[in-house]
Amino acid sequence: MTKGHVRAVAFDFGGTLAWPGPAPDAATVTQILRRLPCAVIPDGFAATFEQVTRRVRAADRRRDAQTSFAEQLRVAALESGAVLDDPAAATKEVFTAIVDAEIDPRAAEALRELHEDGLVCVLACDTQRPESVRRNTLREAGIGDCFDGLVLSSTLGVRKPHPRFYAAVVGAAGCPAGEILFVGDTPAKDALGPYSHGMRAALISPAGRPPGLDPRIDVIAHLAQLPAYLESLRGR
Incomplete structure (x- = not known):
């Protein structure tokens, strides 16, 4: 079924479908790697990893890129004299040990309703986590079967x-x-960006419409309101 000519919904993750989770700080990463x-x-x-992370983030911001976490580990190991045979496997260990963001139950309920209504659902988010780890998070929350596709910056190599x-x-x-x-x-990545590339966009903003937001972009307070919002598009 389509609603207001919307056939697919692309969902951001942190702050939209889930509450933001912890970032991998250098001390925690070091402890996890030492168990390998x-x-x-x-x-x-740890100090070298922090330096590498700052350099990588600055370079990535300039290019809207996403350097893999495995590459950050590889460079930090090289510069610190660490021995780390498989940075990709180490990345999975790190993000398995560091809990992912917690899925909002109300958001998950809305997602499932839209999926069962026949809409194509795509997860589209910036993340350092490998796809396998993020898929496990979705499965544990009972919504792993709701997504027809995942677009993750960690896989794609570029960010919104x-x-x-x-x-x-x-x-x-x-x-x-x-x-x-x-x-x-x-606003910039989840509303203005998609809109400028031909998509519709709806901003999640509990505080209401941000000042200066393009009036053509609608605002809802919570993802739980999305099914009703899509229903309202029928008359437009």
Whole structure:
């Protein structure tokens, strides 16, 4: 079923479908890596990892890129003299040990309603977490079967608002951009960005409409309101 010519919904994750989770701080990452077989993690690794992370984030922001967490670990190991045989496997260990964001039950209920109503649902978010870890989070919350596709910056290598990210969302949705509603809580990345690439957009904002937001972009307070919002589009 389509609602107001919307055939697919792309969902942001943190702040939209889930409450934001903890970031992997250097001390915690170091402790996790030291538990890995054959890994040798010197005392200076945490400080080096922090330096590498700052450099990577600055470079990524300039390019709207997403350097993999495994690459950050590889560079930090090289610069600190650590021995880390498999950074990709280590990345999975880190993000399995560090709890992911908690899914909002009301948001999950709305998602399931839309999925069961026949809408294509795509998870579209910036994250350092590997896809396998994020899929496990969705499964544990009982919504793993609700998504027809996942577009993650950790897999794609670019972050919102890079054009390639939005192109991947359109590809995952399998329908024209004008039939996709992008829902998220960050105006530039989840509303203005998708809108400029031909999608509809609805901003999640509990505090109401932010000053200066494009009047063509609608605002809802919580994802739980999305089914009713989509119903209202029928008459537009």
